[in-house]
Amino acid sequence: MVVPERKDSTSARLTRDHWIQAALAAIAEGGLTAVAVEPLATRLGTTKGSFYWHFVNREALLQAALGQWEEQTTTVVIGEINNAPDDPPARLRMLVTRVIALAEQDAVGPALMANAKHPSVQPVLSRVTRARIGLTVDVLRSMGFDPHQAKLRAMLAYSAYLGHAQLAHSTPELTFQTKQQRREYLEHVLRTLGAPSAP
């Protein structure tokens, strides 16, 4: 009989946040439906009794987890870019680099996209998407592209980001593997997005 280990053996009792973290991990692995009270309880080495003290129901946990994700995922990248030096090409490079890394780490985003119609997910996703596209437009405008061009390029860029995230998580074996390949791909993307407009 293996007793499922508690995450941090130093703290016997759980906090609300432990559940949120577990929920996000579950979403990353198994999608929204994986946010299930009893399985999570087992994973945390506790029981439903704990859960229903911290949250009124499953939906409340979901909302809390989504809020957490929105917070992290927007503030992190956006803050980082806005605090960057005022060198436009460097900002684009930073954005692309940072965002490719994020795409490959964060498995929650893709999982949420799949359940975009869920009433709790929809608004979160809408806000995050809007913010990210807006950020991209800003960076491109700061590089001298007019608003129209910036919007076109931003949409393409953001689509490419989403697709890259999907690929990285669904069929990683079909993405570039070696460091060299990945570097070249990064440069290609940067060249493509930053290329001067054709007449």
Next chain:
Amino acid sequence: MVVPERKDSTSARLTRDHWIQAALAAIAEGGLTAVAVEPLATRLGTTKGSFYWHFVNREALLQAALGQWEEQTTTVVIGEINNAPDDPPARLRMLVTRVIALAEQDAVGPALMANAKHPSVQPVLSRVTRARIGLTVDVLRSMGFDPHQAKLRAMLAYSAYLGHAQLAHSTPELTFQTKQQRREYLEHVLRTLGAPSAP
């Protein structure tokens, strides 16, 4: 009490294919978990008794539906492109146009991406992805790009396709709405993908 209508009131009895179609519709709307025997039965105006005559279990239906999707989704586009006239730029235009349309229609693809790890889904997705990237590489090579360039561009193009599909289904309100905007975006994508390499 509303009696759920049967899809085609002319045929009292259902075929295996009715169930497959219903399963695909369910995937499009609610993801893999929406392929549930009893709900589908209700939707079709029948009962489990019918289902378990046509299929041994839920998994069998899933496999059949995935097979159907793979068949359609690959043969349609790939056949269309290969039978196209031998004018390379026209082929790229056709590919992009066709593929943007597909991205907006087919909701099954995005749903599957979210469950890429599922043992029945993984191989299907892997084959479809490989085929599509391969097709894109071919088209680009026929336009004169060397293999390396073609691969880089194909990966970016396919990522953009996947992302576009995601956006169209998850937050359609953030995509281009008017015909004019959509036309311009299409032209932008074509220009970007087909632009000659920078020195």
Next chain:
DNA sequence: CCCGTTCCATACGCAACCGTATGGTTGGCC
């Protein structure tokens, strides 16, 4: 028109999960 094959309805047992109720621990504070 009849009879076997094909197809479907119903009833059942089983498992996973939600949410409630209730009583028991544990911890900080005086």
Next chain:
DNA sequence: GGCCAACCATACGGTTGCGTATGGAACGGG
């Protein structure tokens, strides 16, 4: 060290879905 509040375990009932069993309806060829 006692006591209140915070926290957790267990037991229960309800719902949903899977899969099986079994009898009955519908259909078509002889």
